[in-house]
Amino acid sequence: MDHTTTTRTGAGTLIIGAGQAGLQLATSLRELGYTAPITVVGGEEHTPYQRPPLSKIFLSGLATAEDLLLRDAGFYIDNDIAIVSSEWIASVSLDDPADGRGEAVTRSGRVFPFEQVAFTVGGTPRRMQTPGTDLPGIHYLRTIDDASALRGELDVAAHVAVVGGGFVGLEIAASATAKGKQVTVLEAQDRLMARVVAPAMSRFYADAHTRRGTSIVLNAAVSGFRGEDGRVSGVELADGRIVAADVVVVGIGLIPHTELAAPLGIATERGIEVDSHGQTRIPGVVAAGDCAISEHPVHGTIRLESVPNAIAQAKAAASALLKREPGTLAVPWFWSDQADLKLQMAGLSMGYDEVVLRGEPDGEEFSALYYRERQLVSVESVNAPRDYMTVRRILEKGGNVPFGAAGDLSVPLKHHLAR
Ligand SMILES: Cc1cc2nc3c(=O)[nH]c(=O)nc-3n(C[C@H](O)[C@H](O)[C@H](O)COP(=O)(O)OP(=O)(O)OC[C@H]3O[C@@H](n4cnc5c(N)ncnc54)[C@H](O)[C@@H]3O)c2cc1C
Known part of the structure; x- marks a missing residue:
């Protein structure tokens, strides 16, 4: 054809x-x-x-393949x-x-x-190399076909294990938890999204997912997969624990x-x-x-x-x-929707030496501002789109939010925009 x-x-x-x-x-x-x-x-x-909706509204059944074109x-x-x-x-x-x-x-x-x-x-997607990795019921998510297959199996699953506590893994976990599944996230490191966000943000997300009913296991070394009747039935950890799962999703990088x-x-x-x-x-x-x-x-x-x-x-x-003048380099930005938590990020936090929290993590509406030598380098906002947009504009202009003022809620961030 x-x-x-x-x-x-x-x-x-x-x-x-x-x-x-x-x-x-x-x-x-x-x-x-x-x-x-x-x-x-x-x-x-x-x-x-x-692709972003694949782990979010498409997986939840709220969007069709047509909607994603x-x-x-x-x-x-x-x-x-x-x-x-x-x-x-x-x-x-x-x-x-x-x-x-x-x-x-x-x-x-x-x-x-x-x-x-x-x-x-x-x-x-990077694949697991552990025993049992080819068992039916173990999924990787990159394409719409992957997502359709996963969605079909999630509908009838009771226990779901997600290997990898990065953005995609946590989005899938949130979608599956919202469908009423017993979901366990298995993260090899000692905190979630460790490659990108600060420890305070990792802690917030671990607590927030736990509050919503997802189990988070940190320092989880997956040693293999158990099978029963020709499909996956659990994930084996190196310390001997078995996490029951009739669907496993692996999200450990690209x-x-x-x-x-x-x-x-x-x-x-x-x-x-x-x-x-x-x-x-x-x-x-x-x-x-x-x-x-x-x-x-x-x-x-x-x-x-x-x-x-x-x-x-x-x-x-x-x-x-076309050998045209290149435009100016944009400040990198990113988002991740996990349940009702909208994470928005601008700038790159690599090499930061200090972080200031603005707002209250307990209220699930706050931002983390990252500094290197007291110069603002990036922002991560949870359910705080206005703060995020303002800081992103400050970064785009090469500006700064004075370190001492970053956490002061009595001074609006836009106050620092014109400087
Ligand atoms: C589940 C999921 C959730 C995501 N969520 C977010 C998000 O919330 N926010 C965000 O900013 N980003 C998100 N991303 C990342 C974002 O989707 C990717 O960064 C973006 O799609 C990259 O686009 P691309 O064109 O580089 O690659 P792709 O979109 O992967 O396109 C590459 C295409 O090339 C094709 N191809 C490869 N090799 C060949 C070949 N030899 N011959 C022919 N075709 C070939 C592939 O089949 C593929 O279709 C998410 C990704 C996934 C998988």
């Missing part, structure tokens, strides 16, 4: 990966006046859709963007190693010649897809290497989104997994392909 939405393919720009970044790159190229063919090839059978079919026709679905690119070769021209070949043998190429290939770019000498296993504008070291070859690792002027080498990053990097990569 041919899944191409328009017929005009051929040399021009080939975008490999039909996700958030791939669609944005195609859209931005057209917005910048690019008129040559654009072909977006994606391995999934769906046209680009939003980023654009309808008419958009691709109107903008002359050829979307080729259900085709996996197997190899990419360049005519000249210092130039973007070349061709890509799919697993099924289709050949796509290009004058320039973009990698927007995302990544694949491995970026680098296998196509590595032979071109532009990727390591950490990601496809780009500058801060999505440009690899080969002219005419760019990368954006979860697969790209870039040089950040402040934070060094960094790979971000977020929708805002995929969009910003794809816009920059489109400009790079």
Whole structure:
């Protein structure tokens, strides 16, 4: 079956990966006046859709697959963007190693010649290597098909174990708890979301999830999975504990897809290497989104997994392909909805040395402001969108909230905006 939405393919720009970044790159190229063919090839059978709802409203049954589509079919026709679905690119070769021209070949043998190429290939969930890991009932969540399968099994499950207490794991746990399941989160570290948030925020989330009925087990070393009647029945911990589970969801990180770019000498296993504008070291070859690792002027080498990053990097990569002036670098931002807790984050807290809490965690409405040498570097807000937006604007302007004033609720944060 041919899944191409328009017929005009051929040399021009080939975008490999039909996700958030791939669609944005195609859209931005057209917005910048690019008129040559654009072909977006994606391995999934769906046209680009939003992933964030997969662990939230889609899992809860409050959204359909249709609701998640980023654009309808008419958009691709109107903008002359050829979307080729259900085709996996197997190899990419360049005519000249210092130039973007070349061709890509799919697993099924289709050949796509290009004058320039973009990698927007995302990544694949890191898999457990413990005994029993292939038992039916153990899920990973990256695609809409993963989410549909998980949703179906959750409907009939009683006990759910979530391996990994990061954003996605906690969102899934909250959705499953809200469905009335007995949910246990198994986190290997001594606190939740440890890679990103401060200890005070981790503690808040552990308490908040516990209050809502989710069991949180920290320092949990998963040693294997138990099976019964051909499907998972529990998770074994190294200390001998068994956590009953008829559905297990593993959310322990993402491995970026680098296998196509590595032979071109532009990727390591950490990601496809780009500058801060999505440009690899080969002219005419760019990368954006979860697969790209870039040089950040402040934070060094960094790979971000977020929708805002995929969009910003794809816009920059489109400009790079057209040799336009790159725009200014946006302050990274992110959100995570866990039950009725809306976490919003702006800036990067890496290397912070002090944190100030503003508001009351007990009231489930507060912010954490992170400082490095008394300079504000990031904010995390829980159910405090106004504080979040104000601090994000301060960060975007390169401003500061004086350290001593950050926790003072009698001085509105917007007071610091104009400085
Ligand atoms: C459950 C879940 C919840 C999330 N929640 C949030 C959130 O709340 N906020 C937030 O900011 N971010 C969230 N994210 C992260 C966000 O969705 C990603 O950062 C974003 O989708 C990255 O976009 P991308 O285009 O880089 O990758 P993707 O959207 O993964 O797109 C890459 C596409 O490339 C395709 N592909 C890969 N290799 C090939 C190949 N060889 N040939 C053809 N096609 C290929 C893949 O099939 C995939 O469709 C969430 C992610 C998940 C999974």
